[in-house]
Amino acid sequence: MSVRKEMVIRIVWWLCLVVGALCEGIPVPNNNAVLTSKDQMPLDENGKLATNLFVYPEKCAAQVELAIPAVESHTLYAVAGDLEQSFFGHLEDKDNCHVACVRVGLDQKVMTSPLPHLFSEAFPNDNSADGTKTVKDFFWHTCRKVEFGFVNYNENPVQMSWVDPTTGERNVQNELEYGEKHTKFITTFIGHTFVFSDTKTGEDVSSYTIQFDGIFPIGESGNYTGADKDWRRIIERTANSEWRRHGVIKRSFSALGFKKGRLPDDVWGSIGAYYYNNRNHRSKEEWSSKGAFVNWFDVDVYFIQIPWDLKRVWQDRLKLLVEEWTGVELENTDIYGMRQYEKGARLLTHVDRESTHAASLIINVEQMGVETAWPVEVHDHANRLHEVVMEPGDIVYYESAKCLHGRNRPLASGSYINLFTHYRPKGDPQWFLKENPPGTPEPLLDVGDCRLVGQFDQFSQGAVQCDNPAIGPHLSPTMFTATSGESLFQWWESVGPLEHDHDEEDESDDEEEEAAHEDDSDDEEEEPGHGGDL
Secondary structure, eight states, X not given: OOHHHHHHHHHHHHHHHXXXXXXXXXXXXXXXXXXOSGGGSOBOTTSBBOSOEEEEEGGGHHHHHHHSOOOSSOEEEEEOHHHHHHHHTTOSOOSSBOOEEEOTTOBGGGTTXXXXXXXXXXXXXSOOHHHHHHHXXXXXXXXXXXXXXXXXXXXXXXXXXXXXXXXXXXXXXXXXXXXXXXXXXXXXXXXXXXXXXXXXXXXXXXXXXXXXXXXXXXXXXXXXXXXXXXXXXXXXXXXXXXXXXXXXXXXXXXXXXXXXXXXXXXXXXXXXXXXXXXXTOOEEOOOTTSOSSBOTTTSOOEEOOOOHHHHHXXXXXXXXXXXXXXXXXXXXEEEXXXXXXXXXXXXXXXXXXXXXXXXXXEEEEEEEXXXXXXXXXXXXXXXXXXXXXXXXXXXXXXXXXXXXXXXXXXXXXXXXXXXXXXXXXXXXXXXXXXXXXXXXXXXXXXXXXXXXXXXXXXXXXXXXXXXXXXXXXXXOTTOOBOOSHHHHHHHHHHHSOOXXXXXXXXXXXXXXXXXXXXXXXXXXXXXXXXXSOO
């Protein structure tokens, strides 16, 4: 079709919309290709969506494309056939039109499942002014609008300025002090640019153009060594304290205290895309005043903050899953992460805050270079240890104030990224002091005799079988049952790195030292005891 003919068609369609006339018989103006398969979607080298999309059924193309002309922030696509069904088939009102925002960074497998708020309300396919307004409002107030945070690690405070895209003029917005607690989240639009200048020198130190919801660190986060503390003694004291704390909780919600599950595609896609888009925007988690639960004093632990509104969307969506598991109406209390563990990371056995962390989720967001499983350790209501292997997109429901949990085995390689969300019974901050209400599942305490039938490194594979199969496939091959805080400390010591793991990295000409290292290596081949407590 010639450019002149296309322009005439657009003018006629525009007049139809203005006067409310019927456009039957007039060809539909075509801004973009019509897609029928996921394989036609624009992907990057990692199979992730390479740009933000604005998607709509082919039958609605005329009204949508006249309401939203070509814009730099999004690519507009009409969809048809199986692809239209994948995007819009779950909606009840199929006779009318809908549009969807599809965020950059989504994995191809889940890109047709945006979160519910990223679908517009239905509007009639009649080229009416109301329909046009619905499309425009949705595009500008939902698709283009994002929430973004900035955290300052420049040695001096920085001045944050928005750059006017038409004039290039800088408009001062905020001054950012140093550190995580001074992070500033704002509502802004895709395509907006911000510049950061040192308040003492006046020099520009960084700039950033918004493309998605996210976080951006200005400068490099500092080092936190903790080298002046006796961490072994602190950890022993902490293990005893956590053992006492877990015994205070009266109420339970499930037979075992935990369950493994899987995220629905919509929330999994959103969480995965957020990490993918912000994976290079991590900062060191500020642990220096938070204790010994993560071994930040041995290995750097990284953190990717999440905007407040997006956290609420995720937490509300995930609450439905946790309510189904507990059978109790819940309220949001906290959502934390994303935390990125690195090689050598350990998480000490602990329980969470009593008043706020009744029922929780661990979400495995991503793993990179993880060659050996790094199981999450959860103790059931009889204090038996379960070691649960997770893959990206997996979740573990757990009673986090009652059931001891951790990851005492060091992460052998790579990076491991998690998100945590927490709930409590609605309107009941003293839930933990109350007895179980009628209908609560009885805790699974006696499961009869248990036997090791697999290997010591077979986690989540039923390596231990008990007379009562309700115990599930995750019992630790060590068959460890905690009996005290001291037993938790002994477990931490027994699965930790041996001294030779550090020494082998240093070259030495001392033959006796080399022989000692060889002896240690032989000792490492021995499996931990599996007949009782450690």
